Amino acid sequence: MAKGKMKKIILSILVGLLVLILAGVLIFKLFGNQMIRAGIVAGAEKALQVDVRLGNVNFKLLAGKTELKNLEIDNPKDYKHPTFLKLGRAYADLNTGSLFSDTIEINKIQLDDIAVVIEQNKTTSNLKEILDNLPKDESVESQPESESKPTPEEAGKNLLIKVLEINNVEVKAKLLPIPGRADTVTFKLKPIRLENVGSEEKINAAGLTAKVINAIAGGIVEQGSDLLPTEMVGSVTKELGKQGQALVGAGEGLIKDGADTGKEATEAVKEGLGGLFKKKDP
Numbered sequence: 001m002a003k004g005k006m007k008k009i010i011l012s013i014l015v016g017l018l019v020l021i022l023a024g025v026l027i028f029k030l031f032g033n034q035m036i037r038a039g040i041v042a043g044a045e046k047a048l049q050v051d052v053r054l055g056n057v058n059f060k061l062l063a064g065k066t067e068l069k070n071l072e073i074d075n076p077k078d079y080k081h082p083t084f085l086k087l088g089r090a091y092a093d094l095n096t097g098s099l100f101s102d103t104i105e106i107n108k109i110q111l112d113d114i115a116v117v118i119e120q121n122k123t124t125s126n127l128k129e130i131l132d133n134l135p136k137d138e139s140v141e142s143q144p145e146s147e148s149k150p151t152p153e154e155a156g157k158n159l160l161i162k163v164l165e166i167n168n169v170e171v172k173a174k175l176l177p178i179p180g181r182a183d184t185v186t187f188k189l190k191p192i193r194l195e196n197v198g199s200e201e202k203i204n205a206a207g208l209t210a211k212v213i214n215a216i217a218g219g220i221v222e223q224g225s226d227l228l229p230t231e232m233v234g235s236v237t238k239e240l241g242k243q244g245q246a247l248v249g250a251g252e253g254l255i256k257d258g259a260d261t262g263k264e265a266t267e268a269v270k271e272g273l274g275g276l277f278k279k280k281d282p
Contacts, residue, residue: 033057036066043205048213049133050074050084066092076129081117081174084126085216088113103158103198110165116216118173118232125232131217131239134210158202166192166212171220173228185227189219214240 037057044052055070071087089112095105119126169189177183192215197203203211217236225233 033059036068039205040068040071044071044073044209047134047206047209048073048130050076050130061096064094064096066094068092073130075117075119075126076133079119079121079126081119081126084117084130086115087111088115103160103202106159106161108163108165109161110167111212112167114166114169114216116169116171116220118171118220118228120174120176120229120232123231124235127217127220128232128235128239130213131236131242134213135206158204159198159208161197161208162195164194164197164211166215169216169219171224173224173232175229175232185224187224187227189216189223192216192219 034057036059037054041052041054051074053070053072053074054068056068058067060066068090069088071090072083073085075081075084091108091110091112093107095107098105117126166189169192171187171189173185175181175183175185194211194215197208197211217240220228221233221236221240
């Protein structure tokens, strides 16, 4: 009799777990796209402190594939151009079994067709202000305990990304009008590849946003130093330095806090970020 009751209990538990799993699958099937869109927008806005919009989201639960299209990041206030960055398409290949755990495992994220507009405004730029809004590394710039340790509800789920690729980034810089210098400069960045993002430090959606913006800003400094005004490159360099270890793959001491805003600071970034721009295998 005791064995029979135990079997019934075990069977009831298994049935209950199966119902929960099926319910979870059904919820993701019905509301997965909305949940992903809301999570991405909330995380990006938390990190950037500007409005963010996301167009289409196509989440395929069983295949573990997600495709995003038409993400737009607004400029801070007092800039003429409405948007700072537009993302054409993003693709993610994730481990669906990890969706119900504390850490979501993602095999690959690929960001394609990105348009960045840098705009000067007196002594600053929108890129510098965006970087200044990003969360700083605690080891570089200490914060009060209440601010540096968000609650689980605020932090969201952790992300572990094996490969993050950023391709086809076009940068358009709108400069202050100076005689003898073009007021608009356009150039493209080399492909950026980061690996094992979130393996050494926990990151969420907001942290991932910071990683991507930092990597793009690093590429702009490295490849636009001969095209952009020295003061713009120097100010962006200093803001990157405040991010500390947020610059994945850049190595220790990439940019020292308080580095000069001239050629020496620029060369430090160019040298340290060299490993980020790996050419794709043919």
